[in-house]
Amino acid sequence: MNSLHDMTVAELAQALKTKQVSAVEVATGFLARLGGNPHNAFLDIDSEVTLAQAQASDARLAAGTAGPLEGVPVGHKDVFVTRDFATTAGSKILTGYRSPFDATLVQKLGASALGGAGMVTLGKLNCDEFAMGSANENSAFGKVTNPWDTARVPGGSSGGSAAAVAARLTPAATGTDTGGSIRQPASFCGITGIKPTYGRASRYGMIAYASSLDQGGPMARTAKDCALLLSAMCGPDLDRDSTSLDVPAEDFTASLNGSIEGLRIGVPKEFFGEGLHADVRAALDAALSEYEKLGAKLVPISLPRTELSIPVYYIIAPAEASSNLSRFDGVKFGHRAKDYTDLVDMYKKTRAEGFGNEVKRRIMTGAYVLSHGYYDAYYLQAQKIRRMIADDFQNAFKSCDVIAGPVAPSVAWKLGENAGDPVADYLADIFTLPASLAGLPGMSLPAGFGAHGMPVGMQLIGNYFQEAQLLNAAHRLQQATDWHLRKPEGI
Amino acid sequence: MSKLVQGYEVVIGFETHAQLSTKSKIFSRASVAFGAEPNTQACAVDMALPGTLPVMNIGAVERAIEFGLAINAHIAERSIFARKNYFYPDLPKGYQISQFEIPVVQGGEVSFFLEEGQETVRKTVRLERAHLEEDAGKSLHEDFIGQSGIDLNRAGTPLLEIVTQPDMRSSDEAVAYAKELHKIVTWIGICDGNMQEGSFRCDANVSVRKPGGELGTRREIKNLNSSKCAGRLTRSKTATRSNKPPCCSTPTRARPAPCAPKKTPPTTATFLTRTCPRW
Numbered sequence: 001m002n003s004l005h006d007m008t009v010a011e012l013a014q015a016l017k018t019k020q021v022s023a024v025e026v027a028t029g030f031l032a033r034l035g036g037n038p039h040n041a042f043l044d045i046d047s048e049v050t051l052a053q054a055q056a057s058d059a060r061l062a063a064g065t066a067g068p069l070e071g072v073p074v075g076h077k078d079v080f081v082t083r084d085f086a087t088t089a090g091s092k093i094l095t096g097y098r099s100p101f102d103a104t105l106v107q108k109l110g111a112s113a114l115g116g117a118g119m120v121t122l123g124k125l126n127c128d129e130f131a132m133g134s135a136n137e138n139s140a141f142g143k144v145t146n147p148w149d150t151a152r153v154p155g156g157s158s159g160g161s162a163a164a165v166a167a168r169l170t171p172a173a174t175g176t177d178t179g180g181s182i183r184q185p186a187s188f189c190g191i192t193g194i195k196p197t198y199g200r201a202s203r204y205g206m207i208a209y210a211s212s213l214d215q216g217g218p219m220a221r222t223a224k225d226c227a228l229l230l231s232a233m234c235g236p237d238l239d240r241d242s243t244s245l246d247v248p249a250e251d252f253t254a255s256l257n258g259s260i261e262g263l264r265i266g267v268p269k270e271f272f273g274e275g276l277h278a279d280v281r282a283a284l285d286a287a288l289s290e291y292e293k294l295g296a297k298l299v300p301i302s303l304p305r306t307e308l309s310i311p312v313y314y315i316i317a318p319a320e321a322s323s324n325l326s327r328f329d330g331v332k333f334g335h336r337a338k339d340y341t342d343l344v345d346m347y348k349k350t351r352a353e354g355f356g357n358e359v360k361r362r363i364m365t366g367a368y369v370l371s372h373g374y375y376d377a378y379y380l381q382a383q384k385i386r387r388m389i390a391d392d393f394q395n396a397f398k399s400c401d402v403i404a405g406p407v408a409p410s411v412a413w414k415l416g417e418n419a420g421d422p423v424a425d426y427l428a429d430i431f432t433l434p435a436s437l438a439g440l441p442g443m444s445l446p447a448g449f450g451a452h453g454m455p456v457g458m459q460l461i462g463n464y465f466q467e468a469q470l471l472n473a474a475h476r477l478q479q480a481t482d483w484h485l486r487k488p489e490g491i
Numbered sequence: 492m493s494k495l496v497q498g499y500e501v502v503i504g505f506e507t508h509a510q511l512s513t514k515s516k517i518f519s520r521a522s523v524a525f526g527a528e529p530n531t532q533a534c535a536v537d538m539a540l541p542g543t544l545p546v547m548n549i550g551a552v553e554r555a556i557e558f559g560l561a562i563n564a565h566i567a568e569r570s571i572f573a574r575k576n577y578f579y580p581d582l583p584k585g586y587q588i589s590q591f592e593i594p595v596v597q598g599g600e601v602s603f604f605l606e607e608g609q610e611t612v613r614k615t616v617r618l619e620r621a622h623l624e625e626d627a628g629k630s631l632h633e634d635f636i637g638q639s640g641i642d643l644n645r646a647g648t649p650l651l652e653i654v655t656q657p658d659m660r661s662s663d664e665a666v667a668y669a670k671e672l673h674k675i676v677t678w679i680g681i682c683d684g685n686m687q688e689g690s691f692r693c694d695a696n697v698s699v700r701k702p703g704g705e706l707g708t709r710r711e712i713k714n715l716n717s718s719k720c721a722g723r724l725t726r727s728k729t730a731t732r733s734n735k736p737p738c739c740s741t742p743t744r745a746r747p748a749p750c751a752p753k754k755t756p757p758t759t760a761t762f763l764t765r766t767c768p769r770w
Contacts, residue, residue: 080542089541099541101535101542205542205543206542207542240544242544242546327541331641333540343580370576
């Protein structure tokens with residue numbers, strides 16, 4: 001048996017089931033690794049809660065009533081509300097907030113006594129404030145560092161999740177993806193992550209950033225592990241989330257080993273243009289030729305409105321955010337300014353103190369594009385182009401089964417490199433935004449290494465509900481390559 | 492025939508908020524029963540706790556449709572909800588979910604008989620629309636010294652806002668319309684019609700003009716919570732063209748002026764009735 005922290009979710013689940021190790025032993029082992037909070041990945045840890053959950057798992061393992069992932073640890077991005085841990089969404093405005101209920105995805109992965117998969121929660125993971133950011137430098141509780149090079153960013157907004165998985169602080173984590181927040185940090189930290197089709201996994205209990213784009217999903221080291229978690233996370237939640245799709249949960253592990261002989265992989269020319277760094281391109285070319293060796297066919301395709309996805313996203317997402325974040329007003333929960341003269345002064349001071357710069361920037365952008373006289377010119381126009389971007393994908397899927405390309409134009413950049421230049425971060429989202437705007441499933445999987453020995457991720461985009469196909473294609477590549485098995489030095 | 496006062500005729504339109512007779516709120520499972528202790532009927536969704544989401548109560552949609560059928564309106568097969576954003580303590584989300592484009596009920600008319608001198612004439616008021624929306628909570632200013640209390644029991648109560656065309660030309664017509672509308676919603680059973688409890692609240696838009704001229708600038712008079720009050724008020728408006736309502740000086744439901752700049756509703760969601768739970 002490998003040391004515990006090197007084991008995958010699948011291996012841990014098996015070891016727990018066969019009683020080679022107990023859930024308490026696993027939890028204790030991982031909790032020990034969290035001492036000193038490496039990479040500043042966690043925002044809340046409570047060993048008592050974790051151990052109590054592990055004991056409950058051991059009881060169910062002993063009684064033969066275990067869930068499919070009973071006793072395997074997981075960390076939750078801090079935008080998922082949790083009863084047993086504080087929830088801040090990386091924002092000062094929610095300092096000390098404790099939710100009276102668990103998010104649906106937390107429930108679905110959690111206690112098997114409540115119908116969950118039986119995973120044990122290690123704690124809450126750092127992220128960009130309200131999931132707004134591409135480098136995890138916008139957390140009110142400090143930056144997260146990349147385990148491959150602590151002078152570099154882990155990506156964002158699910159940076160804590162990605163760093164924790166890469167540093168073997170947890171075998172798996174949840175993330176949320178609005179414009180690439182699962183895929184891009186997975187790429188920067190050399191792990192695997194998948195954002196399912198919009199609506200396939202419930203948004204209930206996920207603190208809303210941009211409601212028409214937000215989608216939760218798993219982050220782990222392998223496609224198989226992502227499949228295990230995603231199988232537990234998907235499924236309708238019609239009584240709690242109106243945008244939840246009435247599509248049954250699926251066992252995504254069932255088709256992992258299927259042949260990909262003849263799979264048509266679309267390679268969009270717009271994803272391999274000037275902006276793509278040479279090192280990333282070289283890594284992707286090598287990964288794509290691995291696919292050819294496995295019998296897949298590469299098909300040139302075009303997604304002509306790729307560039308437009310940046311302005312479209314940075315209108316729609318802030319617009320929705322400006323409305324979604326109105327509830328953080330100091331009246332009902334969270335931070336309230338100490339001294340104020342009247343109601344409006346209380347609002348102003350509370351929100352000025354409670355929100356960070358990037359959040360304020362997006363609220364202001366959003367309020368502007370929605371304001372009277374600008375709505376038609378910005379928001380409505382963006383919605384129209386959004387539909388055209390989605391149509392482009394449907395056009396592309398006429399000639400291919402999945403689409404492959406880079407996740408980001410470069411490997412992880414240095415901490416502080418884009419400080420004071422938010423647009424530089426926005427531009428780096430170009431390859432993840434189109435699938436988000438179209439609501440398509442997308443994933444990132446390790447595809448070698450680029451400049452400075454930093455990991456490069458390959459993005460796979462599938463058509464609606466084709467998560468199984470994506471995971472199958474990713475798993476087959478991981479069977480043939482070992483990029484996903486490499487780990488940062490000293491870990 | 493409109494009556495002229497000093498050569499002017501009065502033009503009246505009504506916006507009526509009818510509280511729909513569902514057991515629970517329009518977007519949550521919490522009860523809508525009247526008179527409970529403050530904040531005992533507000534669930535996580537009504538309090539806008541982080542992570543909560545609205546889910547449509549199909550009972551509210553059905554009642555809106557029944558109203559539309561009763562007044563011979565067009566029922567939209569596809570209807571859109573939107574957010575009206577403003578900051579106020581009794582508005583927990585910072586926006587009200589309402590309908591802007593494509594309301595569920597469009598057009599229709601309400602007819603009634605009115606005594607005019609010796610004659611009984613049939614009058615028809617055209618409706619512009621009736622849309623679904625949620626009510627806000629209540630700010631309680633009296634019971635707390637130097638502070639205000641917030642009661643969110645009413646937050647999320649289903650309302651049907653029924654909007655007429657500016658078709659009425661006298662306070663008698665306005666009162667007759669309101670009585671007829673009250674009769675319709677209580678007869679078909681979509682609203683209990685209890686005006687004291689605020690289940691049926693009328694706002695009047697009143698303007699004056701020279702007969703046949705363009706519509707004048709309207710004044711909105713909120714919270715006419717009895718038909719007697721409505722009659723007196725609209726008569727008084729006609730005569731004095733004053734700004735101050737002469738009765739109903741303590742409105743049951745004062746709507747605050749928005750703090751935020753007025754926005755066009757930002758996000759819209761189409762609802763499909765097949766996925767709506769019945770609460």
